[in-house]
Amino acid sequence: METKNIMIVGVGGQGSLLASKILGHLFLSQGYDVKVSEVHGMSQRGGSVVTYVRYGDKVYSPVIDEGEADYIVSFEILEAARWLPYLKKEGQIVTNTQQIDPMPVITGAAKYPEDLADKIKNAGAKIDAIDCLAKAKEAGSAKAVNIVLLGRLSHYFDIPEEAWMASLEANVPAKFLEMNKKAFELGKNA
Amino acid sequence: MANSSKQLMLGNKAIARGLFEAGVCFISSYPGTPSTEVTEEAAKYDEIYCEWAPNEKVAMEAAFGACLAGKRSFCAQKHVGLNVAADPLYTMSYTGVNAGMVVLVADDPGMHSSQNEQDSRYHAIASKVPMLEPADSEEALEFTKEAFEISEKYDTPVLIKMCTRVAHSQSVVETGERNVPSKTYEKDIAKYVMMPGNAKKRHPFVEERTAKLREYAETAPINKVFMGGTKVGIITSSTSYQYVREVFGDSVSVLKLGMVNPLPEKLIKDFAAKVEELYVVEELDPIIENHVKALGLKVSGKDILPICDEFSQTKVADAFGKETPCGLKIDDEIPGRPPVMCAGCPHRGLFYVLKQNKCTVLGDIGCYTLGAVPPLSTIEMTLCMGASIGALHGFNKVLGGEAEKHTVAVIGDSTFMHSGMTGLANVAYNQTNSTVIILDNSITGMTGHQQNPTTGYNIKGDPAGKIDLEALVRAMGIEHVRVVDPYDLAQCDKVIKEELEVEAPSVIISRRPCALLKYVKHNAPLKVDKDKCVGCKSCMRIGCPAISIRDGKAVIDETLCVGCNVCTQLCKLGALCPGCEGGDK
Numbered sequence A: 001m002e003t004k005n006i007m008i009v010g011v012g013g014q015g016s017l018l019a020s021k022i023l024g025h026l027f028l029s030q031g032y033d034v035k036v037s038e039v040h041g042m043s044q045r046g047g048s049v050v051t052y053v054r055y056g057d058k059v060y061s062p063v064i065d066e067g068e069a070d071y072i073v074s075f076e077i078l079e080a081a082r083w084l085p086y087l088k089k090e091g092q093i094v095t096n097t098q099q100i101d102p103m104p105v106i107t108g109a110a111k112y113p114e115d116l117a118d119k120i121k122n123a124g125a126k127i128d129a130i131d132c133l134a135k136a137k138e139a140g141s142a143k144a145v146n147i148v149l150l151g152r153l154s155h156y157f158d159i160p161e162e163a164w165m166a167s168l169e170a171n172v173p174a175k176f177l178e179m180n181k182k183a184f185e186l187g188k189n190a
Numbered sequence B: 001m002a003n004s005s006k007q008l009m010l011g012n013k014a015i016a017r018g019l020f021e022a023g024v025c026f027i028s029s030y031p032g033t034p035s036t037e038v039t040e041e042a043a044k045y046d047e048i049y050c051e052w053a054p055n056e057k058v059a060m061e062a063a064f065g066a067c068l069a070g071k072r073s074f075c076a077q078k079h080v081g082l083n084v085a086a087d088p089l090y091t092m093s094y095t096g097v098n099a100g101m102v103v104l105v106a107d108d109p110g111m112h113s114s115q116n117e118q119d120s121r122y123h124a125i126a127s128k129v130p131m132l133e134p135a136d137s138e139e140a141l142e143f144t145k146e147a148f149e150i151s152e153k154y155d156t157p158v159l160i161k162m163c164t165r166v167a168h169s170q171s172v173v174e175t176g177e178r179n180v181p182s183k184t185y186e187k188d189i190a191k192y193v194m195m196p197g198n199a200k201k202r203h204p205f206v207e208e209r210t211a212k213l214r215e216y217a218e219t220a221p222i223n224k225v226f227m228g229g230t231k232v233g234i235i236t237s238s239t240s241y242q243y244v245r246e247v248f249g250d251s252v253s254v255l256k257l258g259m260v261n262p263l264p265e266k267l268i269k270d271f272a273a274k275v276e277e278l279y280v281v282e283e284l285d286p287i288i289e290n291h292v293k294a295l296g297l298k299v300s301g302k303d304i305l306p307i308c309d310e311f312s313q314t315k316v317a318d319a320f321g322k323e324t325p326c327g328l329k330i331d332d333e334i335p336g337r338p339p340v341m342c343a344g345c346p347h348r349g350l351f352y353v354l355k356q357n358k359c360t361v362l363g364d365i366g367c368y369t370l371g372a373v374p375p376l377s378t379i380e381m382t383l384c385m386g387a388s389i390g391a392l393h394g395f396n397k398v399l400g401g402e403a404e405k406h407t408v409a410v411i412g413d414s415t416f417m418h419s420g421m422t423g424l425a426n427v428a429y430n431q432t433n434s435t436v437i438i439l440d441n442s443i444t445g446m447t448g449h450q451q452n453p454t455t456g457y458n459i460k461g462d463p464a465g466k467i468d469l470e471a472l473v474r475a476m477g478i479e480h481v482r483v484v485d486p487y488d489l490a491q492c493d494k495v496i497k498e499e500l501e502v503e504a505p506s507v508i509i510s511r512r513p514c515a516l517l518k519y520v521k522h523n524a525p526l527k528v529d530k531d532k533c534v535g536c537k538s539c540m541r542i543g544c545p546a547i548s549i550r551d552g553k554a555v556i557d558e559t560l561c562v563g564c565n566v567c568t569q570l571c572k573l574g575a576l577c578p579g580c581e582g583g584d585k
Helices: A016-029 A077-082 A116-122 A132-139 A142-154 A161-171 A174-188 B011-021 B036-042 B056-068 B079-084 B086-095 B121-127 B137-154 B196-219 B238-248 B265-274 B287-294 B313-319 B346-356 B367-372 B387-399 B413-430 B469-475 B489-501 B538-542
Strands: A004-011 A033-037 A048-056 A069-074 A087-096 A126-130 B006-010 B026-029 B049-052 B073-078 B101-107 B158-163 B169-174 B224-226 B232-237 B253-257 B259-261 B277-281 B360-362 B379-381 B407-412 B435-440 B480-484 B506-511 B547-550 B553-556
Touching (some): A004 A077, A016 A142, A016 B169, A069 A077, A087 A142, A142 A161, B006 B137, B011 B158, B011 B169, B036 B049, B036 B073, B056 B079, B073 B079, B079 B101, B101 B137, B121 B158, B121 B259, B121 B287, B137 B169, B158 B238, B232 B287, B238 B277, B253 B265, B265 B287, B360 B387, B387 B407, B407 B413, B413 B435, B435 B489, B469 B480
Parallel strands (some): B026 B049, B026 B073, B101 B158
Antiparallel strands (some): A033 A048
16 A cells, blocks of 8 residues: 555644554554654744654655645644645645644734635635634543544544544543543534 | 554654664653654653653763663763764763663754854764764654664664654654563673773774675665656655655655764765756755765855745745745734743733842752743843853852842753752852852743652652752752742842842752642732722833733733732732722722
C-alpha cells in the first residue's frame, strides 16, 4: 500500500501529541509500518504546531510536505487555512471551528480572516468543520477536543470501531476513558 | 518493560531502551531540546542511576568518573550543550575509557527550539572521537548498543548524533534483554593523568585508533550499500537517508553511513567507482562532501542542496529536478502564530515592569526569551546559556554609571545554576553596579519541567539537596539581594527602581513557580464587566494569550485564564475581576 499521510495541526498546548499517539497505535495495530513526527520545545508555547502521522507498507520520511496530506486534522480553523497548501488535491480536512487569536491579532498587527471554512471550501478542499469545543464540553471536558476530532476522523477510515477504542484505552488514563469514549462518539456522530 | 514485541517508540526513548539493554549504570545530563527525553525515559528504569547535572560539562565529567570506576555510563545534550562540555570531551579522547562511555548530541536543523544551527559533526572530527548517526528509532536502539561495544573495543568515548526528526519521531522497534558488563578500576597514571608528558604519549594512540576505526568503518554493517542501478549513487546518513529513499525508492544506489566519523574512504571510493554520477545528501554543512572531494572524487552536494534549514522529501526532489506536488491556497493573508508566554506565566509581569521603566534588558536562554516578542519586546540580547550576566558586566563597564541605572540581566533559575554563577562572580569580583534579575520559576521550564539544583527535588521527583539562591548570591559578596513576586507589579516597580539607583551590584530574585506546574493552584478565570469595559486595550499591553478584543470589548478565554490578576492591575476601570457583576455575556 502506498504511504498515507495525516497532519494534525493546532495551537501548542491543545493536545495534538495525544491525538498522534492514538493514531500511531491504531495503524500499528492494523499491521502497518508507522512514523509519527512531533515538535517539542519552544513551539509548544502557544505557537502553531504540526504533527505528522504516516502509515503504509514501508514508511521512510517522518515528515509530510506540500500537496502530500491525505487528511489534515485541525484543532483551530486558522491553522487549517495555514496548512491548506499541504493537502492533496483530493484530500480531506477535518477541523474544529474554534477561533483562537494569535498574538499578532491580539496586538492589532494583523487581522483574523473571516469565513475561513467557506474560503477553504471555495479553494477546492473537502472540509468537515464542526464545533468540537462544544462537543468536548458536552462530553465533560473542554480538553477532549482532540478526541472529538478523532471520532470525526474515524468516519473516513475502514477500520473497526473496536480498534479505535483499543487505541484510546491504551493511551488515555483509565479515569478519563469513559469521558473520552463519549467525546469520540459525539465527534463521530456530529 | 522487558517484553520484546514490536512497538512504536520515540527516537529518544529508543536510545534510552538501548542504554538499558547495553547495561548502562550511570547517566548524568543537562536538559536541552531535542535531547531531553533520552534521560527522562532512562530514569524510568530502576536499574539505571540518572541525574540532572547543573550543566553539560559537569554531566560529562560525572559520566567519565563512572566509566573510570568501571560502569558503563552516558550523558546527553543538545548541540550547543556539547560546546559547554567540549573541554572534557576533547581530552577524554586522549585518556580513553575504562568501561564504555557514550555521549549523545542532538542537533536541531531548522532551529525548532535553538539559538543556532551548528553542525555537531565538527566536534567529532576535532576531538577525534567516533560518531554514529541513527536514521530512525530502530537504529537509535541498535546503534546505542553498538556504540558501547566500539567504546570498549577501541578505548574511546563514542558520540551518537541525533537530529530533531530522528529524536522526536516515533517508529517501530523491537526490544531485547539487558546485559550488564562491568570492569574494575585500576590505577593507571599514564593513561588518566593528562599532563604534557603523558598526553604526548596518548596523542599517537589517538591517531592509531582513528586509523583502526576507519578500518572498522570500511566493513562494519553499520554502513550499508544499497545498489539500485549504476547511473546515480547517493551518499547520505540520518534523516536525509529517509528523504532520499522517499524520493527515489530503489531506483538509485545509496551508501548509507551509520558512522559519520571517521569516514570509510575505501568504501566511498568503491561506491563511487560503481556509479556514473555521485551525490552527497546531508543536512547543514558539507562535511561528508568535502571529505569525498578530498579523496579526489567528483561529487555534487551543496551546489544543489541548501546549507540552511532542515531537509524534506520535497527539498531533495527539487534538488534533483523532480516534480513535486503543489497544494491549495486561500487568498487571505494568514497571520503568523509565534510561540508566546503562557497565560499566567510569572515572567510576564516582570517584563511589563521592565518595559515601563524603559530598561535595556540583556536576556538568556529559556521560555523567558519570549520577552523579546511583541507586545512586550523587552529583551534586547540573547546569546547562550549564562551570557546575560557576563554581557551585562561588560556593557556596564564601558558605558558606566548611566547604563548601570537602566540596564539589567534576566536569567532563569536553571540557567543561573548552569552558567550564570560564574558571570555573577565576575560582577562581584571586578565590580560593576550591575542589576541581575533571577527569574526563579522553580523549574527548568522550556524543556518541559526538569528539576534543577534550586528546586529541592531530583530527576525522579524525590527530595534532594536544595541550593539557596539568596545565600549563594550573598556568599559571592553581593549585599543587595531582594525577592519580589512578579504578579505584584507595584512591588516589582519599586524594587527595580531602587536597585537600579543603588551604587552597588544587586540581585533581584523574581520568584513564582511556573503556572504549568501541576502543584500550582490556579484562581478562577477572570470575567469582564461589559458595562465598565470601554475597549481601551490597556489589558492587552502585557500580551496575554487569554485576552482578546471582540466587538470593542475585552474577552477572556476561560480555558486559558488562570486568574493571575496581572491584567487587573492595568485596568483603571475595574472591568476585569474574578466575580464581576454583569460578567461575561
